[in-house]
Amino acid sequence: MQTIILIGFMVAIGAVIGGLTNSLAIKMLFRPYKEMKIGSWRVPFTPGLIPKRHDELASQLGKMVVDYLVTAEGLGKKLKSTHFTKGMISWLQIEVRNMLTSNKSAALLIEQHFGMKNSKQLLLTKTEEIVRNGYKQFLNVNKEATLEQLLPESLQKNVEAHLPNVTTYILERGHAFLQSPEGKEKVSIMVDRFLLTKGTLGNMVSMFLGNERLVDKVQPELVKFLKDQGTNELLHNLLQHEWEKVKQKKLTDVESYLNEEEIVSCIVRTADTNIPFYEWLEQPMSEWSSIYQNNIENNLIPKFVNVLVDLLSNHLDVLLEKFHLDDIVREQVQAFSVERLEELVLSISKREFKMITYLGAVLGGIIGLIQGFIVTMIG
Incomplete structure (x- = not known):
């Protein structure tokens, strides 16, 4: 009877030691969160493994994401997949359709989405700037050229014919x-x-x-x-x-007869009057977009998506390099608190950690049982 009690006692002690050891080892992955000191002496195994290796873990995770998870090859295959392309086209078609059938004007949509007020006036101002710069550049480049060299041949023939x-x-x-x-x-x-x-x-x-x-x-x-x-x-x-x-x-001979302000103003007014785009800015989208809607949705959007996908696929290596994805992952992991990381890991692997604790108890019990038999046989 004493033998059975001894063996049972050793099995219980072994199970408790094995379970507590595994449970402590699991906890020591995260705790303590910070280094502990007694005077100038650092307490061993502080901080825990993950807090101690937090920066290294962040760096390694960043490299792993770039080298094995988010790779240019993998992203390229995903971008070129039929499912992704069709989804992208479908999403753009819905968004563009909603915009084109809207009762809001293009100017109002631009103001809402981009914060740009008086878009028509800004466009006219930009047009005037472009025309003015082009006019000055034309005069500067062609000041020694003759009118015969500058005027279109068709215009010259038309004048002579009349x-x-x-x-x-x-x-x-x-x-x-x-x-x-x-x-x-x-x-x-x-x-x-x-x-x-x-x-x-x-x-x-x-x-x-x-x-x-x-x-x-x-x-x-x-x-x-x-x-x-x-x-x-x-x-x-x-x-x-x-x-x-x-x-x-020469152009310099007639330059004095030209009034820059009048010429620029005339060109801008002509553009404002004869180019529909300027007028469309202040009209509801639904009033003028219907004739273009079918072509935009069924022709331009699919072509745009295909060109965009090809462009991105061919330059993913450079884009990922410029994006510095490994640095982003590293910074995010470094900013992630150890407490939150522990909570996240335990919420996912709590059951497995319990099984490891139980396995330690079972192994400790088995070792205690073996030790009990050995002690009995020796005794």
Whole structure:
């Protein structure tokens, strides 16, 4: 009977020691949280294993995430997967559809999402800045160039092609003016002024012929002159010659005739009036977007997603390197309190830790049983 009691006592002692040892070992993974000292002497095994290796653990976790978990190859496969691409396209289509069918204006949406007020005015201001800079750069680069070099060839040909029409128009308008009462009055005044400049001779001619009779003789001759084919050719050649002279002028020669403010303002007003985008900014999205909605959803969005996925996949190595993911993981783990880490680990592995404690008790009991048999046999 004493033998059985001895063996049972040794089994119980072994089980208690084994269970307490494993339980203590588990607790020593996290506790104590901080180093403990008696005077200048540090108490052994303080702090616990994980608090002591907290920084090293954070660094190793960062390297593990970058080297084995979040890799460029793995992310690339995920990005190129059909499931991800379709999901991305579907999500974008829903978001864009909601935006395009909204009763809010583009300006209001921009203000809500980006905090940018008066977006149309800002756009016009930016347009004016671009036009002004482009105008100045154009003048600076081409100041020694001739108008013939700067003007489009099609414009030059168009001007030359219309020179005969311009010639005919000028002569016809002159002919119509001379035959009008106003034109006759102007000719009469010119004749009278001419005769006055001739002194006595002019007075004699005016006295003998009379102003009206002289006008009646001069006016038909002027009309004949304007209707003459030679006059047409003369004026056409004159206009052609002047046009050639204009083309040979350098930009610096005509720069003084150009008003920068008027030109820039005219271009900006033209853009504001004729480019629908400026007007759309202040209109509800649903009023003008319907004609573009189908094309955007079914063509542009899938193409955009495919291009974006290819772009990201081809540059994931560089992006991950620039992102410094290992540093982010390390910093997050370092900022994670040991108490919270212990609570998290125990909440996940509490059952397994209990089993380890029980296993220690069982192994301790078995060892106690063996020791009991050995002691009995020796005794």
